[in-house]
Amino acid sequence: MKEKNWKEIPLGGLILEAGNAEEYETGSWRTYRPIRNEEKCTHCLLCWVYCPDSSIIVEEAKIKEFDYGHCKGCGICSAQCPVNAIEMVEETKFNSKKEGGE
């Protein structure tokens, strides 16, 4: 993305469009990756309620997946899960490069 000059941006550092946090991928900040146990999960959606980064993807009232592009690995989902269905696993255990941008 071409960066704009000082005449092209809103004054005072304001952001005038809503919802643009999505454009900033924070997945690479993660040290622990949440892994959901499909068999234990009751789809109560508490994790979806608590996730501060909207990184629990739900379809038709069921947990579908994590948005690893934005999940910072804070572990709130794991901590509040009533059936211990979410385990936080060290990123180094995964061979693949971390998902997410900067």
Place this chain on the structure above:
Amino acid sequence: MGKILGLTGDEVAAEAMRQINPDVLPAYPITPQTEIVQKFSQFVADGLVSTEMVRVESEHSAMSACIGASASGARAMTATSANGLALMWEICYIAASYRLPIVMPLVNRALSGPINIHCDHSDSMGARDSGWIQLYSENCQEVYDNLIQAIRIAESEEVLLPAMVTLDGFIISHAMERVEILEDEEVKRFIGEYRNPHSLLDINNPVTYGPLDLYDYYFEHKRQQIEAMEKVGKVIEKVGKEFGEISGRSYDLMERYQLEGADLVIVAAGSTAGTVKTVVNQLREKGVKAGLLKIRAFRPFPTEEIVQVLKNAEAVAVLDRSVSFGAQGGPLFLEIRSALFEEKKRPPVVNYIYGLGGRDIGIEEIETVYKNLERIADSKKTEELVGYLGLRE
């Protein structure tokens, strides 16, 4: 027409604020600003203003609340002095960078320590790089006039910067003078309404204030602030003329007092300018071509206009009521001297630090300065670059 009253600087500041009738006024008391807030809270209690007054727990909170209010589209004001300004320092920079036109009377008082409650300009001069407009006042009338104009200047669409109007602690803030007050309706018409195009309360047009701004855009936002400051000078001139039309008192970036053909010029800001005028009058009667350049706008600093009036002088003395420790001289001196640097023919410029912590300055000290200027003009030699007036050596 309005009315003529006997009011102190603090009282007249409160009177101006009653007429401005800000939507929100968060404030914390500090000597010698206390009477402003005390009197204003009486106006609130008596139902003379519709202001939401917030009694905050510190100046840091006062300025923070101003920011919240101003970002929400409210006209916000507060008032402070010295250590109070120091405590809101962090938030002052934020107010300027968010481009919120908060207006604040600052009752000049020496910064601690040792603790002192009397006048010098160390508080406002320390905040000179915060991005606030600074207007200095010579007397009670100017406090009133400057506050009303500051609203228009700060809220001007091409500006959108906060502004502080200074008044010398005790010397102006607690001294009663004759002041001309405009009609309430006239002030209301003159200042108009504050419209924030990006109000936090406009749910149909959501906006984020204060997001993280790193190496990719911070620099550009600072450049915007520089640009805004560069436009302030013209706005000050325009508002000063318009204010003259309703009050009979026009204002410029500075006051040129007997500067026409003046050889010996003193540059001063605040109440001392009044003392200098007395000495200028006496010297003019004796045929000495003495003059005074009174600084009104220190931020933005009107470089070009100042060069025009100073370049043909024989000798110039800059009076600073604050110190910049380790610098070549006081803050005003540094600006004046630097402004003249581009001129091929320029007068010698010396500096006098005076009045720290409220140390009195009288006619005798000012006379000494003009005598020294006469000697410098005759000999073409600057003996001492920085001197101290009224100090026991």
